[in-house]
Amino acid sequence: MKAYLVIPTLLLAWGCEESADTSHLILDATPRQEADVEVVEKDAEVIPVLDCETGFEQGRNDADAWDCLDVDECKQGVDCGPGGVCENNPGGYSCKCNDGYELVEGLCADIDECKLPITPCGKGGDCENTEGSHHCTCHNGYELSKDKLHCYDFNECGAQENPCGPGTCENNDGSYDCLCNPGARSCVPPECDHITCIPE
Ligand SMILES: [Ca+2]
Ligand SMILES: [Ca+2]
Known part of the structure; x- marks a missing residue:
């Protein structure tokens, strides 16, 4: 929907003695008159009142025409929290959370x-x-x-020195086992300072 708003200052800017004919003013232009024409043309501009959707506001586009322009919410101080950055997009914005953060109620919050x-x-x-x-x-x-x-x-069996001594090392999750050779027996803490095989 478009409506139009005309700023009604035409006569005020011109004054009482000047002609309302713009072409006449340009033909007989003196520096002062040129300035007057500029003011008149500016003040006589017809500004459309645009019905912009949420996230857009009326402004002049790159072609200097009135248009609904995206609002950059990020430049308006949107807060994404300490763990994220605001990213503007047409009609809205989003919070992009850093690693270790997740979006909670619109803010980037630390993940526990x-x-x-x-x-x-x-x-x-x-x-x-x-x-x-x-x-x-x-x-x-x-x-x-x-x-x-x-x-x-930790793969204890991958260490340079076999912790089992006279035995075979078998790694497991969080520890290891020793399969002792004949003539040797298993020894565990506190008898030995680590799991190993000692001579029987
Ligand atoms: Ca954390
Ligand atoms: Ca292990």
């Missing part, structure tokens, strides 16, 4: 990874939530990943 059914640390470590991430403290038999976000089983 430690409250997930299976925490990123797994059963091999304790989880501590942090803003935008989390930390893991790994139990014995587990090692921390380089990004410090996971605990993985």
Whole structure:
């Protein structure tokens, strides 16, 4: 729907003694008269009143014509929270959340990874939530990943020195077993400082 609004200042700007004929003014232009014509033309502009949809507002487009232009909500101070950035789009905007954040009621809020059914640390470590991430403290038999976000089983059998001594090492989740050679027996803490085989 379009309506039109005419700003009615034509006569006021011209004054009483001038002609209302614009072509006449241009032909006989003096600097002062040219200035008057400009004012008249500007003030006589017909401004349409546009019925813009939500997210748009009336303004001049690139071609200097009146149009419904997208409102950039991001430049109007939309708050996405500390963990996200505002992204403008036609007719609206969205909050793009950083890693470690999720959209909650329109804001990017920290994800509490430690409250997930299976925490990123797994059963091999304790989880501590942090803003935008989390930390893991790994139990014995587990090692921390380089990004410090996971605990993985440590393969004791892959170490340079066989922890079983006279026996075969078998890795398992969180520990390892020793299958002792003939003439050797299993020894576990606290008798020995680690799981190993000792001579019988
Ligand atoms: Ca977190
Ligand atoms: Ca292991």
